[in-house]
Amino acid sequence: MSLAHGRPYLAIPGPSVMPDAVLRAMHRASPNIYAGELDEITASLIPDLADIARTKGKTAIYIGNGHAAWEAALVNTLSPGDKVLVPATGRFGLFWADMAVGLGIVPQIIDYGRSQPVDPQQIEDMLRADKAHEIKAVLATHVDTSTSVRNDISAIRAAMNAAGHPALLMADCIASLVCDRYEMDAWGVDVTLAASQKGLMVPPGLAFVWFNEKAAEVRAGKERVSRYWDWSPRVAPQRLSEYFCGTAPTHHVYGLRAALDMIKQEGLEAIWQRHELLARAVWAACEAWAQGGPLRLNVADPAHRGHEVTALSLGAPHGTALRTWLESKADVTLGIGLGMETPEDPKSDGFFRIGHMGHVNAHMVMGVLGTVQAGMSALDIPYGSGALDAAAAVMAEA
């Protein structure tokens, strides 16, 4: 018997659930790309995008995914042979370092493993030791989606300042933007990266890079940047095509406009609070399950957990078995374990992730939690009692 009839639910950490308002905005005939409203709508996105990153700096939009944002940030500020410091707290930090390698940049990786946040003191010590200032940038990840570790970006800036080091601070906020509190200017970040398909609730296809005066000066000092990736013309466009170095991503523009309207209406502070409360409800359920079975939260300290994704372990092969049960029996898709391989579990089958980012509410989160519990029952995976009660009690705080 299958219970998988009704609205499917993609509970993964991006792409996230698309609101009906975004889908409706995109469901239309192709617009004129030479004149008319598309130009005005695109221009209207820029100040709203700057607001969600909490910056007075510039916003460049690319047709691309998160990897495109990574590459854009690197090619505008760095050159082959430059060194960068990469404090990695999961797979995405390591992937970004690998993007740098592909560009001839030399990453110095500090690997904090799979459950621990960045230690700002270590960043300070390493930057102090770099007396010749060979390190040109620190590539930090706000929330690493593979582990759900959240890093303290303002503490990393404080460490850089304490060391008196001039490197740029770049922050990958692809998972966290609009989900977790983030203040680009107040936290002293020079370059921020995001993509459309996570907290922004739009299909994959748009990448965003915000940069301040200091990063703009570094770009200005470079002899050349490949035409497509150069952020300079994108932030001073004379016509619609210059925002995107070619044809505008027509339907994404409409979708993003609708999403930003929703974000404005709810308000960033309220959105951050909603994500925090729903995350705490997920954690409360997981902690109750952990009392009587193998389920474990990947990050022990709640202060170091992101509010948009929760990485969990059940032991191989239970993580994959649970995901398969939820998908086939209930039409709920959970995130795979990513970067959690060990010799005993070469495919991360012991892990899974629950995405709770963007367009999510109490009943969606309760639905996922209830369905996870049903799956564990069906698969004879033991678990502690009271998980749904614990989640409901957190939600009642609202």
Ligand SMILES: *Cc1c(COP(=O)(O)O)cnc(C)c1O
């Ligand atoms: C999703 C994600 C990426 C990669 O984004 P793609 O769109 O898959 O290229 C990078 N960093 C973080 C933190 C992410 O969550």
